[in-house]
Amino acid sequence: MRSAAPAGHRAGDDAKESVMPRARMGFVSLALLLALYGRSVAQEASDPAKAKSEAKAKSGTKKAPRRTQRDAPGTYMGRRIADVMSYQGAEWLIRASREEEEQPEAMLDALKIAPGSTVADVGAGVGYTSLRMARRVGPEGLVLATDIQPQMLQMLAGNARTAGVENIRPIRSTITDPKLPEGEVDLILMVDVYHECTHPEATLQGLRKALKPGGRLVLVEFRGEDPEVPIKPEHKMTFAQVRREIEPQGFTFKEKFDFLPWQHIIVFEKPATPPAEATKRAAAKAKAVE
Ligand SMILES: C[S@@+](CC[C@H](N)C(=O)[O-])C[C@H]1O[C@@H](n2cnc3c(N)ncnc32)[C@H](O)[C@@H]1O
Secondary structure, rough: OOOOOOOEOOOOOOOHHHHHHHHHOOOOOOOHHHHHHOOOHHHHOHHHHHHHHHHHHHHOOOOOHHHHHHOOEEEEEOOEEOOOOOHHHHHHHHOHHHHHHHHHHHHHHOOOOOOOEEEEEEEEOOHHHHHHHHHHHHOEEEEEEEEEHHHHHHHHHHHHHHHHHOOEEEEEEEOOOOOOOOOEEEEEEEEEOHOOOOOOHHHHHHHHHHEEEEEHHHHHHEOOOOOOOOOOOHHHEEEHHHHHHHOOOOOHHEEEEEEEEOOOEEEOOOOOHHHHHHHHHHHHHHHHHH
């Protein structure tokens, strides 16, 4: 292993350390610790009561999607949701070995980001990828860099200032709402983030709304199929699992790149025509033929 990972991320680490400082752990009982396992940063970063009321307000009188009702706490479609990586481990995001391990420029080359476009780096952390995206979209373009942890966004803003980059807009999102402008985004990138989302369906619906028709959602995830990738299982995802979770939320699989040493690059598209519209049109066409 070439670099130190934040506790909880690298295979063999204790996942709880990534979200709860040791000193605090001394004060809670084992039962409370187990109950909080995997949720603490998300709760710190975003007031759960507020998140609950936001989700309720959003859904109005509609019932929650059935899928969520069937999932055991802390899991989604049979997968354990990973702990959120704390801002206290942010050094890991800028480790010297990361360029070799994740090849961020080659990853972005594959996406062919157009100058002048509006892109989002969702779960941007300290801006490792946002800064690179900002150079690619150029002065006419914009990077919307979101994160649920304000401390991450503060570090990101500092890094952008130091680099003299002015086309990044930091956005504090919540665990149920990405807080992106509706219908304005050409490409959404999530690098090592999706597996941490505590509310995948609400998040994906927000991302879908933010994309322009035909816009792309890109997940970069550590390969769950590959036991050689030295990352804890819950911080990895298989291609099959990604498709199973993303497509029912109104995205179409477009392409996948597997040239990175450890990660999949999986590209989805928001269909240019909403599925309901497409179905209506197909029905009308079929009737006309009768
Ligand atoms: C492993 S870090 C990756 C950071 C960055 N993408 C990078 O590659 O350097 C995961 C980040 O995702 C953020 N995150 C987790 N859940 C999120 C959500 N639902 N919405 C936005 N950000 C989230 C965390 O706060 C953390 O900063």
